[in-house]
Amino acid sequence: MAAPPDPARRSARARRSILDATTALTAEVGYAAVTVEAIAARAGVGKQTIYRWWPSKGAVLFDAILDRGSDAERGTALPDTGDLRADLQAVLRAVVAELADPATDRTNRAVTAEIQADESLAGELVTRLLRPQMEATADRLDRARQVGQLAPDADVEVAVELLFGPPFHRWLLRTGPLEDEYADRLVAGVLSGLAPRAP
Amino acid sequence: MAAPPDPARRSARARRSILDATTALTAEVGYAAVTVEAIAARAGVGKQTIYRWWPSKGAVLFDAILDRGSDAERGTALPDTGDLRADLQAVLRAVVAELADPATDRTNRAVTAEIQADESLAGELVTRLLRPQMEATADRLDRARQVGQLAPDADVEVAVELLFGPPFHRWLLRTGPLEDEYADRLVAGVLSGLAPRAP
Numbered sequence: 437m438a439a440p441p442d443p444a445r446r447s448a449r450a451r452r453s454i455l456d457a458t459t460a461l462t463a464e465v466g467y468a469a470v471t472v473e474a475i476a477a478r479a480g481v482g483k484q485t486i487y488r489w490w491p492s493k494g495a496v497l498f499d500a501i502l503d504r505g506s507d508a509e510r511g512t513a514l515p516d517t518g519d520l521r522a523d524l525q526a527v528l529r530a531v532v533a534e535l536a537d538p539a540t541d542r543t544n545r546a547v548t549a550e551i552q553a554d555e556s557l558a559g560e561l562v563t564r565l566l567r568p569q570m571e572a573t574a575d576r577l578d579r580a581r582q583v584g585q586l587a588p589d590a591d592v593e594v595a596v597e598l599l600f601g602p603p604f605h606r607w608l609l610r611t612g613p614l615e616d617e618y619a620d621r622l623v624a625g626v627l628s629g630l631a632p633r634a635p
Numbered sequence: 636m637a638a639p640p641d642p643a644r645r646s647a648r649a650r651r652s653i654l655d656a657t658t659a660l661t662a663e664v665g666y667a668a669v670t671v672e673a674i675a676a677r678a679g680v681g682k683q684t685i686y687r688w689w690p691s692k693g694a695v696l697f698d699a700i701l702d703r704g705s706d707a708e709r710g711t712a713l714p715d716t717g718d719l720r721a722d723l724q725a726v727l728r729a730v731v732a733e734l735a736d737p738a739t740d741r742t743n744r745a746v747t748a749e750i751q752a753d754e755s756l757a758g759e760l761v762t763r764l765l766r767p768q769m770e771a772t773a774d775r776l777d778r779a780r781q782v783g784q785l786a787p788d789a790d791v792e793v794a795v796e797l798l799f800g801p802p803f804h805r806w807l808l809r810t811g812p813l814e815d816e817y818a819d820r821l822v823a824g825v826l827s828g829l830a831p832r833a834p
Contacts, residue, residue, distance in 0.1 A: 466752060548807070549748035553665060555809070562808055570810075594801070594824040602793070602800030608747070608807075609761055610754070611769075625793040629828025 453479040454486055455500040459543055462497060467546030472496075494550050494557050501543060502564060514572040520580045521627060527573065528599060528619035535607040536614035548608065570596050577630070590630040598626045652678040653685055654699040658742055661696060666745030671695075693749050693756050700742060701763060713771040719779045720826060726772065727798060727818035734806040735813035747807065769795050776829070789829040797825045 457478035461470045472493050476483040490496045515523045534540065551558035577592045586592075602622055606612050656677035660669045671692050675682045689695045714722045733739065750757035776791045785791075801821055805811050 468752070545751035549751040551808075552744035552748040553667070558809055562810055566808060566810065591820055591824050594820045597801035597804060598797050598821070598824055601802075601804035602796035604804050604807075605796060605800035608803075609750075609765060610757055611761055611765065621790055621793045622797070625790050625797055625828050626824075627828075629824050629826075 450479070450481050450485060451489065454481060454489075454496065455503050458493075458496045458500045459540075462500075462543045462546050463539070466542065467497065467550065470497075492557075494547075494554055495560075497543065497547060497550070498557060498560060501540075501547060514576045516576060516579075520576070520585055521623060523576065524573075524599065524623045524627070525620050528603065528623055529616050531600065532603050532614045532616070532619045535603060544607075570600060573599065581630075586630045595626055595630055598629075599623070649678070649680050649684060650688065653680060653688075653695060654702050657692075657695050657699045658739075661699075661742045661745050662738070665741065666696065666749065669696075693746075693753055694759075696742065696746060696749070697756060697759060700739075700746060713775045715775060715778075719775070719784055720822060722775060723772075723798065723822045723826070724819050727802065727822055728815050730799065731802050731813045731815070731818045734802060743806075769799060772798065780829075785829045794825055794829055797828075798822070 457475050461474055461478060470493060472483055472486050476486055515526050517523055551561055573596050574592050577595055580586050581590050607614060656674050660673055660677060671682055671685050675685055714725050716722055750760055772795050773791050776794055779785050780789050806813060
């Protein structure tokens, strides 16, 4: 017996198709060549369906990226096993692996290019993806500082940028490989600057 | 008495006009809207003069950026006063000030966007601008390590990325102000991780 039609489920399916089509097209032809028409055709929906939900192709692409992984994969949920080094290594290895992934490289570069000209898209990226990740990391470092695992005057805000800035810089400018070993070296470099000093 | 015509000087003048026109147009209308025709018109040269010297508008823009400052301003000549902290602060303050400068922001963002799609332009940026700056900083840190100002096992390669990655990340994603105080905090955070440990 066929299920009765369910508009919410149909909407969810259309949304999923649109996001998948956007990711696939961006990887295939590059962001500049993607059009809302092409996304609609690939997703099997009307152009007006896309414009009902998103103001621009940049906004669709951005949702496609946000939609991609779980909180853990995106680093917004930070592990807290009590072993700070291991937890930070897990986060940085995930960040580095995501940047190194050829399947998402083109999409990530398209967004990076897009936000240079589009400040509101940049703001959305920061608010929805970057800030949560950076704040979760700052909270984790702050708890470690409170229990004496880090120096009392450790600069947690700067430490977060020391962790996330370099892999992004390396990826963006293609200056070196993005591997676990690199993630671990970054964590080691940052943690040694935060360590409690001998009395 | 008029000076005799000097082709080398005329070429240099034309080159200068083209680079200035490129910077000005990019700031005015954004990189995407700049055309080689518009650069030629603004510079008062023929389009073919531009194509004789550069393969693309991206290449012209890039030379305009490289041409902008002295070695010291670009950070490729690192001060060596013997005071490592002061020298690194000087470099990082210059980097941060350059990124924060509204006069060059649009050009820098245009190049950053452009190199996401154009790998050969990215390679040129890294080879001509970024590598020299990073290597000069690595050399300075290495000398400090050799004379015992840093720990014998200090990870100099990672330290360079810890210095340059965060300001670029902050600028690119517009996550915070770019001021002297920030540069100094970065230097402090990185140096404390490199310090020789008490025996």
